[in-house]
Amino acid sequence: MKFAGLMLAMGVGLSLSACATIDVPTRNMPFEALPTGATAAPAGYQSSQTADQIPAQQAAVVASTQREGGGQLTSQLVVGQAPVTIDAVSVRVPRSLKVSERNSYLPFGDIVWRGDPMGDRHAQVAKIMQDALTQGVAPLNGPIHANLEVQVNRFHALTEKARYSTGGVHSISFDMVLTDPKTGEILMPVRTVDADLQAFGGQEALEAEARGLTQKVRINAYVAEVIRQELTNPEGYQNASLGLIQWANRL
Secondary structure, eight states: OHHHHHHHHHTOOOOOOSOSOOOOOOOOOOOOOOOSOOOOOOTTSOOSSOGGGSOTTTOEEEEEEEOSSOOOOOSOOOTTTSOEEEEEEEEEEETTSOBOOOOOSSOOSSEEOOSSOSSOHHHHHHHHHHHHHHHHHTTOOOSEEEEEEEEEEEEEOOOHHHHTTTOEEEEEEEEEEEEOTTTOOBOSOOEEEEEEEEEOOHHHHHHHHHTTOOHHHHHHHHHHHHHHHHHHSTTOOOOOOOOHHHHHTTO
């Protein structure tokens, strides 16, 4: 079993969970165009249909922001070779992504998030990603206008157990595409972005939180920088190499 092999490799003799079931990840699904409707979401989310009006496999939380103004696209965009202005940002978090609330050292499922009160984790992740991506693209002011569409595949922060002991990796993966604001034409191939950030643990985590550097604050700033690099550097964002825990996040 992958799980048994991982534990052998890590040499950790710790019990990861008292639960008998495993949240099977459902990431690595193909990118889907953002739907016209979304499941019910908190204030600030666009929603024109309820969950029971959308097939279960398509239901998702969708968050979006729109920049005032706009421009005309004259040619297909090659990321990193032409400056862009992002007119709108849309984030899709499929309901098919499995949420884990298990307090284990390693993540199980697709979404692991503890930085907000217990609630709709899909909506919470959508807001975090929406805020971060909007912040990251805000300074871009190039002649080519495009909409940024993102679909989240994985969002792993730390559980309480890992946060206040070993630390770990904030592991985020999303698919992104740029489209023509007027026609919806895809201006670049869909790209998968893996964004992993070393996560604080133990005393370091406590000291960071005392300074206001919560998991949410760090992830927000990090994702903002990731998308900025992805849209301005010819080679896109280059993910860090963070060792065995990073590898474990992708199982």
